[in-house]
Amino acid sequence: MRKDLPNSVKHTVLDDVQGLGLGIFLCGFGLTVLTNVGLITGQTAGIAxxxxYLSGWSFGIVFFLVNLPFYVLAYRRLGLEFTVKSLISVTLLSVTTELIRMYWDVGSLHPALGAMIFGATTGIGLLAMFRHNGSLGGLGIVALLIQDTTGFKAGYVQLIADAIIFTVGFLLFPAHVILWSLLGAIVLNMIIAFNHRRDRYIAT
Incomplete structure (x- = not known):
């Protein structure tokens, strides 16, 4: 590694727009595949x-509403910029999933392939958003708040939350749905675990 290279990258507004836009589109694509094959996922998206599924309401609308209570926490914990970007991202993701459904018929797709497509596209989408100081809000904010106030690691909080969500899923859906859903969650989290390293990419 060359020592004369800067250790941070300054993002322009255009950088943020294209990065967050790409992330939102990829996440919307992945979630559309996920819901079309009847699987679930963790975090706030999983709740939505x-x-x-249970209410018959549109995922985009439910996802937007579920995230609303978390913005106050986001503002207090991570500041105005992060909160505004998260609000815009969640809103645009909700719109994106609705538009994709209107113009794309997924058709026949095996749940295993659907789970892997979801995990890969959503994982890459989240990476793009993380690198531009954005997020899809939700339980990740609560996890960071708990870590700051108690010292209990945010990653463990999210694992516990996902365990609860998937346990509830086992009670509501057939076992094979949950097993294929776990495959998607594993792919997604492995992509983030291997690629989201702040010591490799520091952006301001």
Whole structure:
């Protein structure tokens, strides 16, 4: 590694727009595949997916509503910029999933392939958003708040939350749905674990 290279990257507004836009589109694509094959996922998106299945309401609308209570926490914990970007990202993701559904018929797709497509595209989408100081809000904010106030690691909080969500899923859906859903969650989290390293990419 060359020592004369800067250790941070300054993002322009255009950088943020294209990075967050790409992330939102990829996440919307992945979630559209996920819901079309009838699977679930963890975090706030997983809660919204299950509510959508059980109520018959659109995922995009449910996802937007589920995230609303977390913005106050986001503002207090991570500041105005992060909160505004998260609000815009969640809103645009909700719109994107609705538009993709209107113009794309997924058709026949095996749940295993659907889970892997979801995990890969959503994982890459989240990486793009993380690198531009954005997020899709939700339980990750609560996890960071708990870590700051108690010292209990945010990653463990999210694992516990996902365990609860998937346990509830086992009670509501057939076992094979949950097993294929776990495959998607594993792919997604492995992509983030291997690629989201702040010591490799520091952006301001």
């Amino acid at each position: 997916v299950m509510i959508s």
